[in-house]
Amino acid sequence: MTQLFQNLHHVCIVVHDLEKTVAYYESLGVGPWFDYPKKGAYVEFDVPNKAASDAMRYKCCDIDNVQIQLCDPGSLDSPQKHFLDERGEGVYHLGFEVADRDAAEAQGRALGLGVVARGKRTDGSGFCYFDTREKAGIVLEVRKS
Template sequence: MPSPFRRLHHVCIVVRDLDATVAYYERLGVSPWFDYPKSSPYVELEVPDVEGSRAMRYKCVDLDNVQLQLCEPGPQDTPQRRFLDAQGEGVYHLGFEVDDLPAGERRGAELGLAVIARGLRTDGSGFCYFDTRADAGTVLEIRASA
């Protein structure tokens, strides 16, 4: 299987104040923003803190060539909260689109990548965050949409 990191879908930036950051981008002409579309529930969900995952707020904007996501973590223990507390605001992950999430996860395992968090829905959509910070400088995520 080829690398799952070939089709960039989005860049995710962790921020302290989601509303203020969106307002700043809007002043720059970057819009329209929308809430991250949380669709059907996950049938598999492995995250450090489920309530923390649910408490995160996201806003997205589709640019001409890529989606930009802003994430404001809640106070719970999540990888995004730890990143914000340790490093401040900045790029948390790069999200890549894959056609087959389980196959992408298997390929990540073959490449020796540890999983930070993952979720899968009945329709095959979902996400998988790999712990690539030490070598890639950021988290790499793969995602599949329905």
Template sequence: MSKPEIFRKLHHVCIVVRDMNAATAYYESAGIGPWTDFPPLDAFQLDGYDRDAFLKLKYKFANVDNVQLQLCEPGDGDTPQKRFLENRGEGVFHLGFAVPDVDAAEGVAIGAGIEVLGRGRLPDGSGFTYFDTARAGAGVNLQVRARKE
């Protein structure tokens, strides 16, 4: 089995938080910001997510010089982010890596024996796939994402 080469270009670090307002205020006091709301998530076709719970996830992001930081506050319902928060507390939920083709990258990871945690795709084929690497000993989930320009 060959090693995947898809986790090479770090795009973002996502931190799950209990209180978005408190977290953004704290990070801004440390000089990290400004924080911007994610665009609505309702266009994603999902696999591995309860749609209603997914749409209750609150996300904000801040761009720093070399990477994007993301904050996620889970809402009601069952999502991997909510389970992470309940079981492990606040912290890094995933590292997001940019890839040119999310479907191809997902196939490479599956071929390497890495389990899919969940995925979302937009009509143009862009989107994300989370891999269940936290339980496998990595301590944090990995994600690939592609965006059509």
């Protein structure tokens, strides 16, 4: 059985003010920052609120061993917005790179993990957020770029 959560790709931090947070990181020498690169349309896209998902803003920074993602969830109803309102700024999820998105989602479901959101493109890339908040404290994501 392949280990789902072995190859850490990114840490996603939910924040109130994207520009202010990026400026602070840059003042510490962390950067450069870039907009999250959306790679195209999903053929499957199951999220709690598509409008909220579309409205979220992300900035990313690749450091030597991992990517940092900052997420401003905006004002629409989403799991990220709930997290920010209930807990304040902080790590919302860890994203792990996998070789096969579909197999990773199936393996997670077989382990009894619920799914918060998922998306898949025609080339097999995409993501699956597992609902691991209660036991892991955060969401765990598998993704294929």
